[in-house]
Amino acid sequence: MDTPPAADGTPGPGRPRGGQPDVTTSAAARRHVGEILERAGIVLDSVIAADALIITTELVTNAIRHGGGITLFRTDITGDTLHVSVGDASTRTPLSHRGDPSRPGGFGWPLIQRLAEHIDISPHPEGKIIKAVLRLS
Template sequence: MRAGVSPDSVPAADALLITSELVTNAIRHGGGITHFHAALADDALHLAVSDPNPDHPSAHPTAHGRPGGYGWPLIQLLAERVDITPLPDGGKTITAIQRLKTADPT
């Protein structure tokens, strides 16, 4: 893998989950994806997903047996940093940074 991380490692699985949740939330709650960007820098994955909805995400308990409500808390738990930036057109960009390598203990 280009980032030097095995595709079957925990950091790779976390990166896939963060990406999936950001994209799913933009589609389900944000009115669709207006921008997507992923880049590797400083041993971390930098993700940016934009949507036209200005509302910030929030954790919602599962309602009446309907699945869901766990994506935003998972993103916050797994990502090293999460930022929400309002856009001039009324939408928002959510940027998440997830470290792909752990610090060398030596």
């Protein structure tokens, strides 16, 4: 049986994604994005596919590691553009701490910003949704 969406209409943890996969790991997200890229005629060993998979991996990993878990995973291809949306349970906007020797890591968010053509962060009372857009041509 379907679990109803949150008050703002966004799916929460364990809620179905309306035809989208129930992604709980970055590996599952990469598999899904790889499949839709192949269906769109994108060769998986291309630079475009690598960029799409890196963006997907980083968004999902950040949601798990820093955002309290994945609350939404949605992908769409419209025309020659891939849209990857990942929701999490944190209302905090991503920050980069790259270059801070006291904190390891910090490369994911700047990498997403560099590879995506456009990024949109939509806060809502129960967290946020980050949508990254990547041109496929």
